[in-house]
Amino acid sequence: MGVLDNFPRSHGYLLNYRLKGLPRELFARYDAGRRPGADEAGRRAFGLWAQLRLSLGDKGGHEHPEEVLRLVREVADDDIPWTFEDTRSLWAIADALSSCGHTGHAELYRIPLAAIATLGYPERRQILGDAPPWHPAHRSPGRVALRKDLERVLTEPPEHGPAGVVRSLVWDGDPIARAMAGKYAARLADPAVLPLLKHWRKAKANRASEPWLAKVRTLLTDDGVAVLREILSRLATHRESREPGGRVFLDRHTALPLRGMLWTCEVIDAPWVSTLLGDVAINCGIGRNGTGGAAVCRNERLANAALNVLAKRGGLDTVGVLARVRARLRRPALLAKASDALDAVAVQEGLSHEQLVDRTVPAFGLGPDGVREEEVGGCVVRLDVDGPVLRFVNASGRVVKSAPQAIRKDPVLADLKATLKDLKRTQAAERLRLEQMLIVQRELPWQEAEQYFFDHPVTGPYTRALIWRLPDGFAGLPVRSGGGWALADASGESVRPGADTPVRLWHPIQESAEGVRGWRDHLLERGIRQPFKQTFREVYLLTPAEERARTHSDRFKGHFVRYGQAKALLEQRGWSGLSIGHWDYECDGDVGAAVKTLAGWQASWGMQVASDPRQDDWGTASCAVTDAIRFRHADLPGDAPLTEVPPLVLSELLRDADLAVGVGSLGLDQQAAAGHDGYGQSYGFGELSETARTRRDALARLLPRLKIADRVELTDRFLRVRGHLRTYRIHLGSGNILMEPNDAYLCIVPGRDRSAAPVFLPFEEDGGMLSVILSKAFLLADDTGISDPSITRQLVAT
Numbered sequence: 182m183g184v185l186d187n188f189p190r191s192h193g194y195l196l197n198y199r200l201k202g203l204p205r206e207l208f209a210r211y212d213a214g215r216r217p218g219a220d221e222a223g224r225r226a227f228g229l230w231a232q233l234r235l236s237l238g239d240k241g242g243h244e245h246p247e248e249v250l251r252l253v254r255e256v257a258d259d260d261i262p263w264t265f266e267d268t269r270s271l272w273a274i275a276d277a278l279s280s281c282g283h284t285g286h287a288e289l290y291r292i293p294l295a296a297i298a299t300l301g302y303p304e305r306r307q308i309l310g311d312a313p314p315w316h317p318a319h320r321s322p323g324r325v326a327l328r329k330d331l332e333r334v335l336t337e338p339p340e341h342g343p344a345g346v347v348r349s350l351v352w353d354g355d356p357i358a359r360a361m362a363g364k365y366a367a368r369l370a371d372p373a374v375l376p377l378l379k380h381w382r383k384a385k386a387n388r389a390s391e392p393w394l395a396k397v398r399t400l401l402t403d404d405g406v407a408v409l410r411e412i413l414s415r416l417a418t419h420r421e422s423r424e425p426g427g428r429v430f431l432d433r434h435t436a437l438p439l440r441g442m443l444w445t446c447e448v449i450d451a452p453w454v455s456t457l458l459g460d461v462a463i464n465c466g467i468g469r470n471g472t473g474g475a476a477v478c479r480n481e482r483l484a485n486a487a488l489n490v491l492a493k494r495g496g497l498d499t500v501g502v503l504a505r506v507r508a509r510l511r512r513p514a515l516l517a518k519a520s521d522a523l524d525a526v527a528v529q530e531g532l533s534h535e536q537l538v539d540r541t542v543p544a545f546g547l548g549p550d551g552v553r554e555e556e557v558g559g560c561v562v563r564l565d566v567d568g569p570v571l572r573f574v575n576a577s578g579r580v581v582k583s584a585p586q587a588i589r590k591d592p593v594l595a596d597l598k599a600t601l602k603d604l605k606r607t608q609a610a611e612r613l614r615l616e617q618m619l620i621v622q623r624e625l626p627w628q629e630a631e632q633y634f635f636d637h638p639v640t641g642p643y644t645r646a647l648i649w650r651l652p653d654g655f656a657g658l659p660v661r662s663g664g665g666w667a668l669a670d671a672s673g674e675s676v677r678p679g680a681d682t683p684v685r686l687w688h689p690i691q692e693s694a695e696g697v698r699g700w701r702d703h704l705l706e707r708g709i710r711q712p713f714k715q716t717f718r719e720v721y722l723l724t725p726a727e728e729r730a731r732t733h734s735d736r737f738k739g740h741f742v743r744y745g746q747a748k749a750l751l752e753q754r755g756w757s758g759l760s761i762g763h764w765d766y767e768c769d770g771d772v773g774a775a776v777k778t779l780a781g782w783q784a785s786w787g788m789q790v791a792s793d794p795r796q797d798d799w800g801t802a803s804c805a806v807t808d809a810i811r812f813r814h815a816d817l818p819g820d821a822p823l824t825e826v827p828p829l830v831l832s833e834l835l836r837d838a839d840l841a842v843g844v845g846s847l848g849l850d851q852q853a854a855a856g857h858d859g860y861g862q863s864y865g866f867g868e869l870s871e872t873a874r875t876r877r878d879a880l881a882r883l884l885p886r887l888k889i890a891d892r893v894e895l896t897d898r899f900l901r902v903r904g905h906l907r908t909y910r911i912h913l914g915s916g917n918i919l920m921e922p923n924d925a926y927l928c929i930v931p932g933r934d935r936s937a938a939p940v941f942l943p944f945e946e947d948g949g950m951l952s953v954i955l956s957k958a959f960l961l962a963d964d965t966g967i968s969d970p971s972i973t974r975q976l977v978a979t
Contacts, residue, residue, distance in 0.1 A: 183212040184233035191239065192277040200270055203229060224259070225267050231256045232274050232292050241282020256292050263296040269308050271296050286327050294330050302337055302345075306352045307425060309335065310432065343370035350382055354432025356422050357415060357439070368408045377405045381441025388489060389444035397445050406449055409442045410457065416483075417460035430479045443486040447493055455494060456603065459502035462487035462519075466510045468752070477760075478512050488515065492522035500526055500541035505610045511752045535623065539633040542611065545604050547638035555597060558588040562597055566638060569604045571597060604639065611640050612712045612945070615647065619686040619715065620833050621780065628680040631666045635659045643712040648687040648700060651678060656687045658709070671703035690720045690829050704943050705882050711944045717879055719871040721835035723823055732820035733809040737838040740846055740864065741791055741857045744805040747845035751775050754837045756786075762801040763794035771802070777834060782826055784834040786810045791857075804847065810838060839872045843950065849915050851926055865917040869898055873914035876951050879943065880913070883955075887940055889962040900954060904964035906976055911961075916953050918961075920976075927975050929957055 185208060188196060196203070207217075207226040217223035234249050263271075271293040278289055297305050309331070335352075337345030343366040351358045361369060369378050377400045383393070416439060421430045431439070443461065446454050466484030468477055478484060488506070491499050500523060507519040520534070527537040546553045551566035561574040562584075573581045588594050617623075634644040649668055650656040655676050657668030662677055669675040678684060689697045700716045711717075727734050748759050759775040771790040776783060787808030797803050812821045812831075823831065847857060848864025869877065880900060884893055894901040899910040899919075908921040918927040931953045940955060960967065967973055 184208060184230055184236070187236045187238055188233060189236065189239045189241075189277065189281045191281055195273060195277050200273060202266075203270065208233075221262050224261050225263060228256045228259075228261055228263075228292055228296070229267060229270060229274075232271050235275075235283070235285075235289055236278055237283060239281065241278070241284065243284045245285060245288060250288060253288055253291055257295040261296070261299075263299050265300060265304050265308070268293070268296040268300060268304075272308055290327055290330070294334060298334055302335070302348065303353060305334055306348075306354070306434075310352065310354060310426070310434070343367045346370040346375070347378070350378060351438055352432060352434040354424060355429050355435050357412070357419055358432060358435040360415060361412065361435075361438075365408055365412060368404060371404065373402050374405050374408065376400050377402075377445075378438060381438035381445070384437055384441035384444055384486075387485075389447060393444070394448060398448055401445065401448065406451075409445060409449075410453065412439070413442055413446075413457055413461055417457060417464050419464065421479075431483070436480055436483060440483055440486045443483065443490055447490045452498075455491060455499050455502045458487045458491050458494075459506050462491070462506050462515070463509045466506070466512055466515045468511075468749075478515070481512065481515070484510075484512075484515055485518065488518045488522065492518070492525065495522075495526055495529070497526065497530070497541050500537055501543050501607065504538045504541075504614070505606060508610045508613045511755070511757055513757065535625075536629070538614070539625075539629065542633075542637060542640055543603070543607060544638050545600050545607075549636070549638065551638045551642060555593060557591050557593045557597075558585075560585050560588050562588075562594060564597055564601060564604070566604070566608075566642060569601060569608065571601055607639055608643075611643060615640075615643055615686070616713045619647075619688060619713075620829075622685050622688070622829065624683040624685045626680065627678040627682045627684050630684050635666050646709050646711050647715055649684050650687040650691070651676065652683060656692070671699045687715070688829060689716065689718050690722075690832050701878070701882065701943070708941060710942065714875075714944045717875055717944050719832075719836050719839065719875045721832040721839070721871055722828065723831070727823050731822050731824075733811045734823060734835065735809050736835060737786070737807055737842055738809050739860075740807045740842045740848075741860050742788075742805055742807060742842060742845035742847065744788070744790075744792075744802045744845070747788075747805070747841040748775070750841045750844050751777075751786075751837060754840070755779075756837065759788065761788060761790050761805060763790065763797055763799045774808075777837065779834060780827065780830050781814060782821070782830050782834075783813045784810055785813070786838055807838075807842070810835065836871075839870050843870070843872050843914075846915070849917070851917065851928075865915045866898070866912050866919065867914075869914050876954070877913050879951060880954070883940060883942075887955075889959060892962045893958055900958055902958050902961045904961050906964045907961075909961045911954050911957055913954065916950055916957065918957065925975075927972075929960070929972060931956070 185196060185203075185205065204222075204226040207223065208230050211217070211227060211230045217227040231249075231252050234252060235245060237245070275289045275293045279286060283289055297308060300308075336349045339345075341348075344362045347362040347366045347369050348358075351361050353359050353362060368374060377397070380393075380396055380400055386393075419430070421428050423429075424432075443458070446458055462484045465480040465487070466478050468479070491503060491506075503519050503523050503526075507516060507523070510516055510519065523534055523537060527534050530537060532540070545564065547564065547566055553564040555562050555564075559576050563572040563574065565572060571584075573584055575581055575585055584594060630644075630649070634640055637644075645659045648656050648658055651668070655668065655670065657670040657675065659666050660669045660675060661667075662675065665677070667675045667677040689700075692700075697716065704711070704716055721736075724736065727736065744761070751759065754777070756775040756777040759773050761771055761773040764770040772787070773789075774785045774787045776785050778784075787810075788805040789808065790802040790804075791806040792802050792804035812823065812826050812834075813819070814821050814825070817825065846864050848861050851861045851865055877895065881895055884890055884895060887893070889902075892903045894903075896910075898914070899912055902909045902911065909927065910919045910921065911917075912919075916931075918929060919925065920927050931949075942951060964976065967976070
């Protein structure tokens with residue numbers, strides 16, 4: 182029987198796949214009693230054969246024949262020129278035997294240890310990084326001895342300097358580890374900080390124990406705090422990188438000391454700690470590549486560690502940070518942890534969860550007008566919530582865009598720049614929070630709306646641009662009135678509610694069509710831009726087809742979407758559970774559903790893989806086709822009749838689906854949609870969705886105000902633009918363009934920066950399609966001025 186025949190059958194996959202390149206012909210010769218020649222390849226093959234001789238079969242064991250042990254020692258002592266691949270194979274064989282009952286660890290790893298010692302340190306780390314983590318349950322003398330040997334082969338010699346010292350501890354499997362062994366090496370290897378780094382590597386439990394924290398207190402120095410802050414700040418903005426083993430966020434050898442650093446923040450009393458922990462929790466807790474995904478976090482352990490420390494810190498200063506974390510993350514376990522931490526603080530303060538967040542939105546030192554001024558080196562620096570932006574007033578009183586040279590390194594300016602970043606993050610979180618208040622129809626007393634919303638320098642500009650509704654149905658925009666606030670409707674009538682009068686955000690589904698039109702005209706006339714779609718919000722009422730179907734909506738069925746984009750948008754809006762790809766077809770790995778619960782109603786939207794598995798490398802789907810949307814409620818059996826779903830709940834959940842299709846549809850790109858049974862034509866130029874119809878209504882109001890008004894015409898599905906060379910039709914749903922008279926397709930790729938619309942828009946957009954359509958209209962109205970050859974070639978080719 183040959184060595185391959187005696188290998189444990191439970192690890193047959195190893196021989197068939199990972200080790201399929203083994204020199205089997207040479208093994209057969211060695212099985213027959215022949216010895217290798219002097220050639221290097223033969224000697225390496227003989228070493229692999231000797232390693233396989235250590236197999237004692239499927240059940241393992243400890244006692245090896247003496248002749249096998251002599252052979253293993255002979256090979257280990259031989260000066261064989263091992264290659265990286267052969268050494269990795271040796272370790273794979275040893276790991277397989279160790280995992281199935283072979284207990285003689287010293288002999289199992291004798292040849293692998295000898296081979297790896299001949300390689301460079303990067304190769305050693307790569308090979309040992311591929312091996313399974315050492316299981317702590319193994320306490321035999323052989324395993325203890327092996328740990329010492331592993332430490333020996335991974336510890337770089339003193340002549341490698343501070344970088345070698347740090348690499349020996351954190352390896353070099355990702356950019357943060359390489360930065361620790363590069364930029365921060367001298368500081369981390371300093372005798373005053375090195376014991377702290379070694380202690381950080383012991384952060385292996387789920388939470389920091391009191392003895393672990395007590396040791397930190399004895400080791401922590403000002404230098405240690407400073408380098409910790411810099412490295413965690415790098416982690417807060419870290420992204421995935423391409424490493425030899427694939428795309429990596431953090432190597433596990435880097436993540437361990439980083440978790441120790443996060444735990445250490447529990448004993449650091451400094452104002453920057455809470456904000457930094459929140460940044461780390463968000464960056465590690467969102468999905469891979471920053472998608473906000475619920476299914477897979479970048480590094481859930483580190484996100485958990487940051488949230489655990491935030492929860493222990495408690496206090497009002499953590500509330501804004503935790504609220505921002507809750508707004509960004511979608512992983513249920515992390516959301517629950519952030520919510521629990523907020524609830525704990527709320528109980529301490531005697532408030533509800535929502536009231537607590539209302540009271541702790543930071544003001545950043547801004548005045549009632551949303552401006553903060555600081556004098557820096559004879560120059561006035563203004564932090565303005567409108568933007569937000571930093572503005573500079575020089576000594577002569579002139580406003581300039583950039584900081585004068587004399588103050589660019591001033592620490593006060595550095596603090597203001599950091600504050601500007603925090604302000605931008607807070608504004609984004611507040612927009613999401615206010616939209617959620619609209620969706621769930623949260624009520625609050627009028628006096629709290631005045632104090633914590635209308636008067637707040639950060640939240641106020643948003644809330645004062647939104648329409649609020651009283652219990653009697655009166656709705657209006659907040660206006661100043663006698664030192665307080667009142668609500669004024671579109672006709673100018675105003676009402677000053679009582680202090681305890683409940684108020685909530687107005688939703689167009691509760692208003693007549695005429696009333697909605699009046700508010701839309703009023704906002705455009707006054708130039709009020711809302712932080713999200715409120716007056717121009719799409720409303721989705723039951724259709725006759727849905728009433729006939731009873732328990733499901735096919736309104737967004739049959740769309741081919743870019744799976745990653747659609748999933749990312751859904752997860753940003755609170756949907757979860759969707760994970761489909763080319764795996765486990767027998768168990769429906771190619772079929773899944775996104776789920777969201779609103780006001781006790783759970784919507785489920787099915788999707789199925791619709792892309793080529795070879796193009797997707799048999800992994801996550803690149804394209805999916807959508808299925809029906811169904812609703813359930815705990816009080817109703819099975820799928821609920823759509824007529825039972827509250828209209829606002831139905832509308833908001835269907836709106837999410839419309840937005841996901843609008844962002845991810847292959848119909849936005851005719852080339853990408855090719856081969857999907859005419860889908861590109863039907864979506865790219867077909868009937869308008871509710872989102873597109875709302876866009877059309879906005880255009881009908883905006884077009885007469887534009888300087889190109891005499892060159893544009895709005896039809897049922899298109900914006901028709903008369904240029905000097907051609908006449909163009911821009912589809913109001915997809916933004917795709919047809920050229921008259923032969924309906925030739927014109928491809929214009931929108932620029933990366935869609936933030937600047939050519940005209941005033943009455944709302945901040947979901948996806949920016951209205952801005953894209955208007956930009957294309959302005960461009961095509963003056964088509965003789967187009968200089969981009971990728972466009973001009975198309976204009977003359979047809």
